[in-house]
Amino acid sequence: MKDFWHRFRANKGGIIGLALLAAIVAVALLAPLLFPGNPWKMVARPFVPPFEGMKFPLGTDTVGRNVAAGLAYGGRVSLLVGLVSTLAALLIGIPVGALAGYFGGRIDDLLMRVTEFFQTVPSFALAIVIVAIFQPSVVSITLAIGIVSWPPVARLVRGEVMSLRQREYIEAAILQGLSTPAIILRQILPNAVSPIIVMASLMVASAILLESSLSFLGLGDPNLMSWGYMIGAARTVIRQAWWLSLFPGVAIVLTVLALNLIGESLNDALNPRLSRRRS
C-alpha cells in the first residue's frame, strides 16, 4: 500500500487530479449547506451576469435561478450517474469477460459474439434509443450508459483472465479441487483488479461525458439539475448569456480531467507493465 502511494505520488498529474476531484466532491456533498432550498428556485431576475456581487457569483439563468447552486447540485447528479453507470457496466462486463476468458471455447465464442454485437451497434445511438424508450429519467440514463459501456470491460477482463488461467497456481487450484466459482472469484479476479480499477476510473469520466451529451439532446432527467442539462438549456442563449454554458462546461472538463489524471496515475502505480493500455 505504501509502495502504491509512493508510486502514485510520483505522478504530479495524479495529485492534481485527486485534489481537483476532492474539491468537486466536497462542493457536491455540501450543496444543501451552501445553497439551502433547491436549485430550481427562481431567486432573482433572469440573466444576472456573473461576478456582479457576492449573492450570485456565477450569475442567474434564463428564469432567474442561481447558477452556482445549479453547479453544486449538478455535481451530485453528474458524479452519481458517472459512478453508478460505471458500476452497472462493471456488473455486466466482469462476469461476461471472466466466463469467456475462463472457459474459452464455445462459451467464449458465444459471449464474444454478444459483446461484438454491442460494439457493432453505434453506442451513442443505442443509448439515445434506450433513454427515449424508457423515458428520460436518472434510472434510464444510468442504465443506458451502463449497457453501452460494458463491452470494453468484458474484453479487458477476458484478456486478463485468459492469461491468468494459464498460470501454474491456477492449475494447482484446479488440481486441489477448488470449485470453479471459487477459483474465478478468489484466485483470478483479485489479480485482475488493477487494470479494472484503472479502466473504471476512466469510464466514470466518459459516463459523465455521455450523460451530458444525452442531456444536450433533451434526453436528461427533467427533475434533476445536472451539468449536462444546464448546458443543454443554456445552448439556445449562448450568445446572450455565455456564462450559462461556459461554467457547467468547465465543470465537466475539470471533472473529466481530474478523473483521467487519477486514472493514469493509478495505471502507473498499479501496473506499470500495462501502461500501453492507456488511451
Added chain:
Amino acid sequence: MRGTTFMKIATRIAARLAKAAVVLLAILVLNFLLIHAAPGDPAVVMAGEAGATDDVFLAQLREKFGLDQPLYMQLGKYVWDVLHLDLGFSYRQQMPVFDLLMDRLPATLLLTGSAFAVSLILGVAAGVLAASRVGKWSDTLISTVALLFYATPLFWAALMGVLLFSVVLGWLPPFGYETVGSGFTGIRRALDIAQHLALPALSLGLFFMAVYSRMTRASMLEVAQLDFVKTARAKGLSRAVIERRHILRNALLPIVTLAGLQAGQLVGGAVLTETVFAWPGIGRLMFEALTQRDYNVLLGVFFVSAAMVIVFNLITDLIYGIVDPRIRAQ
C-alpha cells in the same frame, strides 16, 4: 507462397463476413423489438402532424403502414424484406428508406471520413512529436492540450467553435453542407463544401485526435524500450530511421485496433455534430426518425451504421495483417 497467403486472407474474410452476417441479423431483430417497445404510436404522431385527427384517419394510417398487424408478422415481414435488400418505406418522408439513406449517407461519410482522417493524421503526428521530445516543453504542451481535448464534451466544443469562428471571427460558415442556391460547380463547389466541412469535422475529430496523440506517444515510448530497438541503436542506425522503421511501425498496432473501434463511435458522434451544424447526414436523420417514431428509417440507420462498423473492422483486420507480419504468418 503468394497464392497461399492470398487464400488465407480470403478465407479469413469469408469467415468474418459470415460472423458479421449473424451479428447484423441479431441487430436487426433486437432493434426491431426495442424500437417497437417504445411508447408512442406512429399513427398518432402522423395524425398529430396533420394538426387534427379522428378515428377514421388513424385507422387509415395504421392499415396503410401495416401497423394493424401483430408484431411477429411485422417482424417477419421486415426481416424478409431486408434479406431482399428492401429496407421498407418511410412513414413520414414518403419515400423508400433505402433511397433516403443513400441520399443522406454521402454527407455522413464525408463528415466522419474527414473527422477520421483529421484525427488520425494530426493525432499520430502530435503523438510522434511529443514522444520524440519527451520531457521537453513541446511534449508537455501537446500532452496537456490532448488531455484537455480528451475531457471536452463534443457538443460543447462544437458550440464554442461556432461562437468563435463563425460569429466572432466570421471565418467559416456556421452550419450547412454547402451554400444553398449558389450554383457552384466543380472545384468552386468542392471548396465551398470544404469550408462548411471544416468546423464539423474538426469538432467531431477533436476527441479522437487527443486519443491518438496520447496513444501514439505512450506506444512509441514503450516500443522504444524493447530489445529490438536497442539492438537497432547498437547497430548505429540513425535516430530518424529507428523512429520511422522500427518504433512507429510497431507502435501503430494498437492504433489500428483503436481506429477500427472509432468507426462506430463516429456514427454516434455524428448525431450530435449533425444536429449542431445542420449537416444533412444519417445521424440527424436517425434522431429525427426516433422522435417521429419513423421505425423503418430508424432501423435502416442502425442497419447501415452497423454494416459500416463491420466493414471498418474488416479493413482494420486487413491492415493489421499488413502492418504486423506475425499475424500474416499465422
Added chain:
Amino acid sequence: MKRILAAVVASFLAVAPSLADPVAGGRANVVIQPEPPSLMLGLVQNAPAQQVAGNIYEGLLRYDTKLNPMPSLAKSWEVSDDGLTYTFHLQSGVTWHDGQPFSADDVVFSADVFLRKTHPRFRAVLDHVESITAPDAGTVVFRLKSPFGPFLNSFEVGSMPIVPKHIYEGTDFATNPANNTPIGTGPFKFAEWVKGSYIKLVKNPDYWDQGKPYLDEVYWHVIPDAASRAVAYETGQVDILPAGSIENFDIDRVKALPNTCITQSGWEFFGPQSWVWLNNRQGPTASKEFRQAILYALDREFIRDSLFNGLGQIPNGPFAGSTRYNDTDLKPWPYDPEKAKALVKASGYKGEVLKLVPMPYGETWMRLAEVIKQNLADVGIKVEIVSTDVAGWNQHLSDWDYDLSTTYLYQYGDPALGVSRSYVSGNIKKGSPWNNVEGYSNPKVDALFDTGAGTVDPAERKAAYDAVQKILVDEVPNAWLLDMGMPTISRCSVKDLVTTGIGLNDGFKNAWIQK
C-alpha cells in the same frame, strides 16, 4: 408598456400596404421548421406544410386581420338569408400549374371527394353540409343541413385547399406519384426539394392575378437547430424568420439587427392559445378548488415576460383575445399564491405527486414546465416532470395518462371551429391529443356551444358564448396560460409579406423586395 406600444406600432407598419410601387424580381430565403412531411396540402396540413404549400395551392377565400373574408379563387360570394345556401363565383382564366384549366368541378371534387377522405378538420365542417354542386363552370353552391355560424371561416387554403381533379380522380390519393410534385393554382410552382436541405418554389408566370407574384423564386431552408437558424439570419443566408423559427430568448437580439422588422400580425386567423391540460377525471385535479388553486398559483406574467419574451396576452378564459365573441368584460385571474394555498387546503389535497408531461416543442416549453413545477411547489403542490418526445407526449395525452400537460392549439378565429372542440363532452375520445383531452363534461356547456354554432345571428351567438365563458372561467377545466404572440421577423426591405390574417401561409403572393 413601451414594449407593447412599440409592438403595436411595428405591427401597424407591417400590415399597412406599403406606399411604394412593388418591383418584380428577386428571391426570398425563408426558414422552414420543421421540414414538412409532404407538400400535398390536401393530405398533410401541419403548420410547415401550410406555410410552404399555401403558396402553391389556393383556397376559395383569404381572411384579413379582422377575419373578414377576402377573394381568392372565389371572386365573390353570397349567403342566403336563411343561412343555408352559400354561392361562390370563381375567378376566370385560372389554370393549374400543368396548364390544364381550372373549373368549379375541381372545387366540388376537392371538397366532396378528396378532402372528405383525407382532411379530418374539414370533415368536421362537412358534417354540416348537405350538398356541393357546380351549376356552371364558374359557380359552386354549398347547401347546409342547418345554419352553421362559422361556415364562411372554413375556406382558407389550409382548411380547404383546392386540388386538381384531373390528376387525382380515381386514384389512390395517398400514393399518387404526383404528390411529390404538387400541382396547384397558386402564385408559385413547385420546383425542387432536396430533403433535409431546402425547398425551392418558382414564380408561376401564368398566375391569374395579373402582375403577381413579384418574386422570381422562394427558397425554404431546412435548418434543424434553433441557434443555427438565428445565425442564418444574421449571416444573411435567410431573410425571413416565421414565428417559432428562433428561440424566444433570441428575439430581442435578432430584432435589434439593422434592416430588421418584426410583426405580430398574420396569425389572427389561427389565434393560438396555450394552456395546461388538467386531468378532470382523476386525482387532485378532479376537484374544482384544486384546479382554481392552480390557476391562481401560476405566475403568468412572469412566464410571458421571461419565457415568451413579453410577447402575447394573458387570456381571460378559454377564448383567445383574437377569437370572435371573446367576452372583454372578463378579467384574467390574478397571480395570488396565498389564495392558491387556501384553495389547495380546501380541496383536501394530501400531497399526491402530480405527473406533468410537458409539450416537447423546444427549450421554451421545457423551461415553462420547470417554472410551472416551481410555481406549484411554492403553494405546496408536488409535481414530477415526465419528459418525452413528441411521439410519447401525443401518446400520454391520447391515453389520458397524465395529471398536467402543456399545449397550445389554434382557435381559427371562431369558437365553433377552435374552442368548443376542447370543452364539449361529445369530443371526449381516446386516441387524439387535440380534442377534449381534459375530460370536462357539462351538459349546460354542450348546449350553449351548440346554440352558438347553430345560428348565423351575431347577437344570439354572443349571448351563448358569453354564458359559456362565465361557466368555464369559474370551473377552470384547463389552466389558460397565454394568447401567444407570434412574431414574424424579416428584413425591412421585404415588403407586403404579411397582409392578411393568415400571414405567411399565403404571404408570398404580394411580397416584393425593395431594391
